[in-house]
Amino acid sequence: LAKTTQPISMDSYEGQEVNITCSHNNIATNDYITWYQQFPSQGPRFIIQGYKTKVTNEVASLFIPADRKSSTLSLPRVSLSDTAVYYCLVGASYNTDKLIFGTGTRLQVFP
Amino acid sequence: GAVVSQHPSRVICKSGTSVKIECRSLDFQATTMFWYRQFPKKSLMLMATSNEGSKATYEQGVEKDKFLINHASLTLSTLTVTSAHPEDSSFYICSARQGSLGEQFFGPGTRLTVL
Numbered sequence: 201l202a203k204t205t206q207p208i209s210m211d212s213y214e215g216q217e218v219n220i221t222c223s224h225n226n227i228a229t230n231d232y233i234t235w236y237q238q239f240p241s242q243g244p245r246f247i248i249q250g251y252k253t254k255v256t257n258e259v260a261s262l263f264i265p266a267d268r269k270s271s272t273l274s275l276p277r278v279s280l281s282d283t284a285v286y287y288c289l290v291g292a293s294y295n296t297d298k299l300i301f302g303t304g305t306r307l308q309v310f311p
Numbered sequence: 312g313a314v315v316s317q318h319p320s321r322v323i324c325k326s327g328t329s330v331k332i333e334c335r336s337l338d339f340q341a342t343t344m345f346w347y348r349q350f351p352k353k354s355l356m357l358m359a360t361s362n363e364g365s366k367a368t369y370e371q372g373v374e375k376d377k378f379l380i381n382h383a384s385l386t387l388s389t390l391t392v393t394s395a396h397p398e399d400s401s402f403y404i405c406s407a408r409q410g411s412l413g414e415q416f417f418g419p420g421t422r423l424t425v426l
Contacts, residue, residue, distance in 0.1 A: 238355075241402065241420060242419055242420060243404045243405075243406070243417030243418050243419050244355065244404075244417050245417065246414060246416075287354070298345075298357055298360065299406075299415060300357065301347075301355040301357075303354050304354055
């Protein structure tokens with residue numbers, strides 16, 4: 201599975217847009233990019249998944265450039281409740297036998 | 312989304328005892344379940360993959376005789392930490408997947424503290 205690199209931490213304020221970038225230089229042709237959110241003492245929660253270009257759901261947007269060597273998770277107008285760790289994972293969509301979590305990005309939202 | 316539960320949510324035990332953690336898929340049948348361990352402020356580490364009715368596949372470095380995994384039904388997998396030691400204190404998280412194609416749904420985790 202492709203290794204991912206993310207910033208260890210980010211700070212933001214309520215109402216701002218937050219963009220978390222993940223590098224995955226060795227992404228394979230069949231790999232999808234998936235983001236999970238984890239609150240303290242809870243299991244991870246699926247946020248969004250994409251293969252190329254842009255994907256948007258009710259929670260976030262995912263931007264993937266043409267070379268797919270990186271991706272950016274965009275959280276619009278964050279609130280205090282978005283304070284969490286965000287993990288970027290790369291692997292075959294849904295058929296991934298294993299999920300290998302990287303270090304994740306610890307997002308702290310301030311009032 | 313599908314719901315996965317874990318029991319207990321917290322457990323404290325004495326060194327040398329064994330602890331069993333249950334992972335249940337509440338509204339779907341999970342042919343595959345995964346067990347992860349997470350130390351404070353660290354990422355999740357996959358411990359093993361279990362398929363219903365067969366032996367679990369352990370990741371490198373995980374002792375299969377210490378971390379016993381049983382996946383006897385399509386809705387239940389158990390992780391037993393045998394002869395627990397303080398260094399086994401961690402947050403244990405399971406996930407479940409329906410079939411070979413499917414999203415993994417995570418449980419809420421179990422906090423194990425070994426005194």
